[in-house]
Amino acid sequence: xxxxxxxxxxxxxxxxxxxxxxxxxxxxxxxxxxxxxxxxxxxxxxxxxxxxxxxxxxxxxxxxxxxxxxxxxxxxxxxxxxxxxxxxxxxxxxxxxxxxxxxxxxxxxxxxxxxxxxxxxxxxxxxxxxxxxxxxxxxxxxxxxxxxxxxxxxxxxxxxxxxxxxxxxxxxxxxxxxxxxxxxxxxxxxxxxxxxxxxxxxxxxxxxxxxxxxxx
Amino acid sequence: xxxxxxxxxxxxxxxxxxxxxxxxxxxxxxxxxxxxxxxxxxxxxxxxxxxxxxxxxxxxxxxxxxxxxxxxxxxxxxxxxxxxxxxxxxxxxxxxxxxxxxxxxxxxxxxxxxxxxxxxxxxxxxxxxxxxxxxxxxxxxxxxxxxxxxxxxxxxxxxxxxxxxxxxxxxxxxxxxxxxxxxxxxxxxxxxxxxxxxxxxxxxxxxxxxxxxxxx
Numbered sequence: 001x002x003x004x005x006x007x008x009x010x011x012x013x014x015x016x017x018x019x020x021x022x023x024x025x026x027x028x029x030x031x032x033x034x035x036x037x038x039x040x041x042x043x044x045x046x047x048x049x050x051x052x053x054x055x056x057x058x059x060x061x062x063x064x065x066x067x068x069x070x071x072x073x074x075x076x077x078x079x080x081x082x083x084x085x086x087x088x089x090x091x092x093x094x095x096x097x098x099x100x101x102x103x104x105x106x107x108x109x110x111x112x113x114x115x116x117x118x119x120x121x122x123x124x125x126x127x128x129x130x131x132x133x134x135x136x137x138x139x140x141x142x143x144x145x146x147x148x149x150x151x152x153x154x155x156x157x158x159x160x161x162x163x164x165x166x167x168x169x170x171x172x173x174x175x176x177x178x179x180x181x182x183x184x185x186x187x188x189x190x191x192x193x194x195x196x197x198x199x200x201x202x203x204x205x206x207x208x209x210x211x212x213x214x215x216x
Numbered sequence: 217x218x219x220x221x222x223x224x225x226x227x228x229x230x231x232x233x234x235x236x237x238x239x240x241x242x243x244x245x246x247x248x249x250x251x252x253x254x255x256x257x258x259x260x261x262x263x264x265x266x267x268x269x270x271x272x273x274x275x276x277x278x279x280x281x282x283x284x285x286x287x288x289x290x291x292x293x294x295x296x297x298x299x300x301x302x303x304x305x306x307x308x309x310x311x312x313x314x315x316x317x318x319x320x321x322x323x324x325x326x327x328x329x330x331x332x333x334x335x336x337x338x339x340x341x342x343x344x345x346x347x348x349x350x351x352x353x354x355x356x357x358x359x360x361x362x363x364x365x366x367x368x369x370x371x372x373x374x375x376x377x378x379x380x381x382x383x384x385x386x387x388x389x390x391x392x393x394x395x396x397x398x399x400x401x402x403x404x405x406x407x408x409x410x411x412x413x414x415x416x417x418x419x420x421x422x423x424x425x426x427x428x429x430x431x432x
Contacts, residue, residue: 143256
C-alpha cells in the first residue's frame with residue numbers, strides 16, 4: 001500500500017506542475033505537442049521532416065527526452081531551431097518537472113510551436129501530463145497490427161495517431177485497416193495521419209494540420 | 217528521497233524473490249530465458265518460429281507478459297505447449313513475484329526450457345531480475361542503428377542480442393554493422409544472432425544454440 005500511496009502522490013504532484021506549465025505556454029501563446037511512441041517508431045525522423053517544411057514559416061522549439069545520449073538533439077540541431085535535450089539517466093518517461101526545468105532554457109519570445117519528444121516507451125509516459133495541448137502517439141507499420149489493443153492506455157490518452165513507415169507496407173504482413181480499427185476501438189476520437197518519414201509521403205498534410213493549430 | 221527509498225526496497229525485494237525462482241528452476245532442471253524488446257520487435261513471432269522447430273524435440277513452457285489482452289498467449293497456444301499469460305494491467309515490466317505466481321500454473325515435471333516474454337519496453341524491465349538463466353534482448357532493423365546507445369541499460373544487462381527483421385534490410389536506411397558495433401560498445405560480451413521471424417532465416421542457428429543450453 002505504501003507504494004500505491006507514493007505513486008498517487010507522484011502523479012498528483014505531476015498534474016499540478018503540468019497545469020503550471022500549461023498556463024505558462026498559454027500566456028506565451030505557444031502550442032505544445034507531446035510525441036509518444038515505442039523506441040524506433042520514428043519520432044525524431046518525423047520531426048526532421050516537419051522541420052524541413054516548417055522551420056522557415058513558423059517558429060519552432062523542441063525539447064527531446066532520452067534515457068541516454070544527446071543523439072536526437074544533435075540530429076535536430078542542424079535545423080537552426082532551439083533544441084533542449086533532457087536526459088533522464090535511466091528514467092522511463094518525461095515528467096512535468098523536467099519540462100518546467102527545460103522552459104528556462106528556451107527563449108519563448110518567438111516560439112509558436114513546441115514539440116516535446118518523449119522517451120521511447122509505449123507504457124509509462126501515458127500517465128504523465130506535461131502541460132501539452134495535444135498528445136500524439138506514433139506507431140509504425142512494422143510493430144504489428146494489435147499494438148493499440150496491447151498498449152491501450154497510451155492510445156486512449158492520445159488526441160492524434162500517426163502511423164509511420166507506410167513505405168514498408170508492401171514488404172510486411174501488416175494490415176492498415178486493422179491498425180486503424182484497433183486504434184479507433186480503443187479511442188474513437190483519434191485523428192489519424194498515415195506517413196512515411198523516409199520518403200515524405202503524408203507529411204505535407206500533417207504539416208498543414210500542425211500550422212492550423214497555431215495560437216497567434 | 218522517500219521515492220528513492222521505496223524504489224530501493226522494491227528492487228531488493230524483487231532480487232530476493234528472483235533468487236527463490238532461480239533455485240526452483242535449478243532444482244527442476246529448467247533453463248529459463250527472459251526475452252526483452254520494444255513493442256513490436258518480434259518477441260512472439262520469434263517464439264513461434266522456435267516452437268515450430270523445437271516443440272517436438274524438447275519440452276517448452278512459456279510465460280508471456282502483457283499490459284493488456286491475452287493475444288500473445290492465444291498465438292502461442294496452438295503449438296500445444298504450456299502457456300501462462302500474465303497481464304500486468306498497466307504495469308510496464310514483469311517482476312519476480314509475477315513469475316513466482318506463474319510457477320504454480322505450470323507443471324514443471326516435463327519442462328526443459330521456459331521462455332518468459334516480458335512486456336514490450338526497452339527501459340523498465342532491465343532492473344528486474346526474474347530468476348532467469350539468460351537474458352535475451354531483441355532489436356529490429358527498423359528501429360534505428362543507435363538504439364543500443366540510447367537504451368543502454370537493457371543492452372548492458374543482456375547476455376544475448378537477437379537482431380530481427382533482417383529481411384527488411386534492402387528497404388531501410390539501416391546499417392547492420394552499426395547496430396552490432398553500437399551493441400558491442402555497450403556490452404562487448406553480447407552473443408549476437410541475426411534472424412528474420414518472417415522468412416525464418418537464422419532461426420535454425422538460434423535453435424541449435426537454445427538446445428545446447430538444456431540442463432538435463
